[in-house]
Amino acid sequence: MGMGWQEWPLIVFTVFGQCVAGGIIIMGLAQIAGGLSERQSQSLHRMMLVLWVLMGLAFVLSTMHLGSPFRALNSLYRLGSSGLSNEIGGGALFFAVGGIYWLLAVLGKMPRVLGNAWLLLTMALGLFFVYLMTRVYQIDTVPTWNNGYTTLNFFLTVLLGGSALGVLLLRAAGLNVPGRRILSLLSIAGLLVAVCAVILQTVALTGIHSSVQQASALIPWYGQLMVWRLLLIAIGLGCWIYPLARRNQAGLASIMLGCLLVVAGEVIGRGVFYGLHMTVGMAIAG
Numbered sequence: 001m002g003m004g005w006q007e008w009p010l011i012v013f014t015v016f017g018q019c020v021a022g023g024i025i026i027m028g029l030a031q032i033a034g035g036l037s038e039r040q041s042q043s044l045h046r047m048m049l050v051l052w053v054l055m056g057l058a059f060v061l062s063t064m065h066l067g068s069p070f071r072a073l074n075s076l077y078r079l080g081s082s083g084l085s086n087e088i089g090g091g092a093l094f095f096a097v098g099g100i101y102w103l104l105a106v107l108g109k110m111p112r113v114l115g116n117a118w119l120l121l122t123m124a125l126g127l128f129f130v131y132l133m134t135r136v137y138q139i140d141t142v143p144t145w146n147n148g149y150t151t152l153n154f155f156l157t158v159l160l161g162g163s164a165l166g167v168l169l170l171r172a173a174g175l176n177v178p179g180r181r182i183l184s185l186l187s188i189a190g191l192l193v194a195v196c197a198v199i200l201q202t203v204a205l206t207g208i209h210s211s212v213q214q215a216s217a218l219i220p221w222y223g224q225l226m227v228w229r230l231l232l233i234a235i236g237l238g239c240w241i242y243p244l245a246r247r248n249q250a251g252l253a254s255i256m257l258g259c260l261l262v263v264a265g266e267v268i269g270r271g272v273f274y275g276l277h278m279t280v281g282m283a284i285a286g
Contacts, residue, residue: 013062021126022162083136090132164259236261
């Protein structure tokens with residue numbers, strides 16, 4: 001029993017992958033609807049490199065879960081029938097399409113109209129990649145994962161972590177965040193949904209048990225850890241939302257701190273998620 005830190009490669013892969021999927025949406029919308037000049041667009045694309053570096057790092061670290069990086073290709077052999085194969089295939093497609101877009105845009109070889117369509121496709125592939133992630137954990141024999149909370153929490157990371165990362169990169173590029181008031185409201189709403197999800201899932205865990213295990217006892221510090229998770233996310237979001245409420249632009253250092261806090265909160269939440277792994281056993285109720 002305890003936190004699932006032994007699964008740290010998967011923690012990094014899922015959190016980073018979901019943050020990148022959210023970040024590309026924020027940056028993509030800024031490029032498509034932000035009315036950027038050519039110089040501003042170039043600055044945005046230079047900062048977009050950070051997304052693909054994080055995505056590449058996530059993929060490299062994820063191979064450690066397989067025991068050897070050379071086994072990564074083997075996991076693609078069951079595309080269409082295996083959740084793991086679909087996840088890796090979907091992630092690779094998202095990475096490739098987004099990476100090619102970035103390369104052509106940086107080289108000045110991407111026409112704006114085609115680039116906008118390509119960006120929209122990349123955003124959709126990012127969300128599809130996250131959906132495929134959720135399917136990996138919808139396992140009948142693991143009742144603590146096989147529920148809607150898994151899907152909800154993965155997409156909340158897209159919203160909360162992705163927003164924080166996207167805002168950070170746009171401000172680092174010297175750009176304003178288009179629709180930032182709407183984005184701040186969505187982020188606050190996402191935090192409230194996360195609070196509700198924690199409360200409801202805590203209640204649900206009390207009704208899940210096997211003949212030898214009680215789900216609510218898998219992580220003795222579950223309540224405290226989730227409080228820390230939500231507190232870090234709230235403070236992190238506040239680092240850029242609070243100045244906005246006062247009609248000011250948050251400083252880059254403040255936004256960077258906020259992004260780190262939000263990601264740290266999501267890492268704690270994902271560690272709890274992996275710590276809740278419990279197979280059916282001899283009997284199951286709940």
